[in-house]
Amino acid sequence: MTATRSCLKRYLESDSFRGGLVGISELSNFCGVKQSNLYKDLVELQRIGEIQIVERYWCPESHSVSRPDINDNSVFCEECNLKYSSNDLIIEFYIYPLPKFITHKH
Amino acid sequence: MVKNGFSDQILEYIDKSKKIDSRILEAHPNSFNCLNTFTLGDGYIDEKIDLLNIKNSSKSSKKTTKQRGNDLESLIKKIFRRLDLISSFEVTGRDTALGQIDINLVPINNILFDTWGMRNEYPISIIGECKNYTDEKASRPEIEKSCWRACKGRALSFFIAKDYTADALKEIGYFNHQKGAIFHDFSGVLIVPMTLGMIEVIIDNNCNFSYFVKWSIQNSRNMSIVNYL
Numbered sequence: 001m002t003a004t005r006s007c008l009k010r011y012l013e014s015d016s017f018r019g020g021l022v023g024i025s026e027l028s029n030f031c032g033v034k035q036s037n038l039y040k041d042l043v044e045l046q047r048i049g050e051i052q053i054v055e056r057y058w059c060p061e062s063h064s065v066s067r068p069d070i071n072d073n074s075v076f077c078e079e080c081n082l083k084y085s086s087n088d089l090i091i092e093f094y095i096y097p098l099p100k101f102i103t104h105k106h
Numbered sequence: 107m108v109k110n111g112f113s114d115q116i117l118e119y120i121d122k123s124k125k126i127d128s129r130i131l132e133a134h135p136n137s138f139n140c141l142n143t144f145t146l147g148d149g150y151i152d153e154k155i156d157l158l159n160i161k162n163s164s165k166s167s168k169k170t171t172k173q174r175g176n177d178l179e180s181l182i183k184k185i186f187r188r189l190d191l192i193s194s195f196e197v198t199g200r201d202t203a204l205g206q207i208d209i210n211l212v213p214i215n216n217i218l219f220d221t222w223g224m225r226n227e228y229p230i231s232i233i234g235e236c237k238n239y240t241d242e243k244a245s246r247p248e249i250e251k252s253c254w255r256a257c258k259g260r261a262l263s264f265f266i267a268k269d270y271t272a273d274a275l276k277e278i279g280y281f282n283h284q285k286g287a288i289f290h291d292f293s294g295v296l297i298v299p300m301t302l303g304m305i306e307v308i309i310d311n312n313c314n315f316s317y318f319v320k321w322s323i324q325n326s327r328n329m330s331i332v333n334y335l
Contacts, residue, residue, distance in 0.1 A: 025135035036143045036190035043214050062133055073226050086225045091217075092136035 004041035005050070007031035012097060021054055021094035042095060052096040060088050112334040113307050120317045140221050140316035143190045150309045156181035157306060160238065171238075178238035178302065179208050182266055185305065185315050186211060186234070191218040209234035209264075219262075219294065222320045229294030230260040237267040238302070246273040249297070253281045256297055257289050262323075266300045270335055275299070279329040298326045301335055 011017055011030050024042065028035040045051045057065045059077040068075040068086045076083050127141040160177045163169040169177075186209065187195055193214040211232040213219070219228050235252055237244045244267035256263040265278075278297045285292040300322055308318045325331035 023136040034142075034145070034190065036138065039138070039217075040191070040193065040214050056136075058134060068226075070226070087223055089225075090130055090134045090137050091220065092134050093138075094136060 001041045001044050004031065004033070004038060005045060007033070008045075008051070008095070008097070021096055024093045024095065027095065039093065050098060052098055054094045054096050056092045056094065058090040058092065059084050060090070062090075065089065112304060113311075115334070116304070116307060116318060116321060117311060117313070119321050120313050123317050123320070124314070138191075138217055138221055140314055140320055143218070143221055144314050144316040145188050145190060146312060146314065147188070149312045150185070153181055153184050153309050156184065157309060160302065174238040175208075175236060178236040178266065181305070182209060182234060182236055185309070189218065189316055189319075191215075191221070208236045221316065222323050224262075224294060224323065227294045229262040229296075231262070232264070233259060233261045234264040234266065237265075243267070243269040243271045244274050245271050246277045249274045249277040249281075252297055253277070256281070256295050257285075257292075260291060260293070260295055262294055262296055262298070264298050264300060264319075264322075266302065266305070268302050270299060270301075275329075275332050275335060278326075279332065282326060282329060296323065296326055298322050299331060299335055304334065 007030065008022075008027065011022065011027055014030070016026070016030060024035055024039060028038045031038060042051060042053055046053050055067065057067055057075070059065050059075075059080055059082075061077070061080055063077050063079040065075050065077050065084070068089065073086050074083045075086060075089060124141055127139040130137060130139060131142060156177060160174070160181065163174050163177055183195065186192070189211075191214050192211050194212040196210040196212075211234070213232065216228045219225070233255060235248075237248065244265065249265070252263055252265055255261065270278075278299055281288070281297055285295055298319075304318070304322075307313075308315055322331060325334075
């Protein structure tokens with residue numbers, strides 16, 4: 001987790017960071033770590049309140065859709081005009097560094 | 107030994123799934139599926155040694171049932187450890203709160219279940235039981251115990267044996283179909299039967315084990331997996 005924290009700091013200070021959310025794929029390439037292994041550490045950083053992992057949902061046709069209701073197993077895509085099972089959705093993960101993390105930088 | 111075209115079926119399934127998931131990862135690189143959450147690395151070198159040990163031990167009468175069970179546990183432990191989204195892995199081999207279970211897997215969160223097509227049906231735990239008998243098939247009383255443990259731990263339960271009696275498979279089918287009538291909170295609870303022969307096909311072909319797990323889960327829901335056991 002320490003290596004991931006330092007790498008995320010380096011990334012945020014680098015020219016690669018252009019503000020906003022950080023895609024875990026970009027961070028994984030930057031750090032040279034397998035995405036799933038990086039994600040494990042990010043979950044831990046989120047648990048201690050340093051970052052927030054943000055999810056974005058896409059229908060199988062790559063249209064952005066809202067987060068499915070936890071009790072509803074489907075979500076409606078306005079562009080496709082179709083209802084999809086949550087199992088068909090693609091979830092992408094991004095990182096949002098929280099103030100606690102930014103403080104660590106200095 | 108595997109039955110009824112399992113090899114063709116699983117290899118085709120994995121090949122097709124890999125193509126689909128690869129396209130998804132191109133368009134959505136920040137996502138996860140079986141393709142980017144499994145580490146094959148050395149190509150199952152250690153597992154191949156374990157498989158050989160298991161084959162040799164079944165020919166040797168010197169090994170006890172417990173030793174043969176340990177050989178299978180060792181193999182299963184190694185192959186499940188290749189799943190990246192597991193946070194801890196315990197080989198219990200002893201009495202736990204759930205009874206005598208062999209393997210207890212703790213995923214980092216529910217994303218592992220998402221990659222296996224189980225979104226919104228999340229179990230509380232993942233357990234595995236290994237039965238490595240030389241002559242005997244896994245029988246109904248053992249499956250009944252497994253069903254109880256799955257209920258008690260609200261678990262996704264993998265049962266790995268060389269073979270199953272017809273009654274044992276019937277019991278798994280009954281449980282997987284009727285669990286909603288048996289107990290209230292059954293989300294993600296499922297008994298997934300696998301055979302050593304199936305795992306051998308995955309190892310011999312250097313296949314992504316996570317896809318095999320996904321296939322097994324899908325085919326255990328309606329018990330079409332029976333055709334290959």
